Amino acid sequence: MDCRLGCGACCVAPSISSPIPGMQRKPAGVRCIQLNDENLCSLFGKAERPKVCHQFKACPVICGTTTQQALDNITELENIT
Structure with a gap:
């Protein structure tokens, strides 16, 4: 599955313990400071992007078919871990 451009759920719902510039x-x-107005990562493809972000791969089970489903699914995973 390709990431839905402009979704940004993975940049809002989970906690990220590694440092992010800013x-x-x-x-x-909490919305990541590196998520721009179009809900795109301004660090995408850059060395400063956290490893955990680089390793996340969009998949139908996590991302669903809408941004709201992705937010709900990632929030649920965050709450149970």
Whole structure:
């Protein structure tokens, strides 16, 4: 599955404990500072992008068919881990 451009759910719903330029830690439910107005990662393809972000791959089970489904699914995973 290709990532839905402009979704941004993976940049909002999960917590990210590794440093992100401009943020020491990203709490769950907080929009990443690197997510631009079009909901695209401004670090995509750059070395500064956290490893956890680079390793995330979109898939139908996690991302569903809409941004809201992706937010709900990732939030649920965040809550149970």
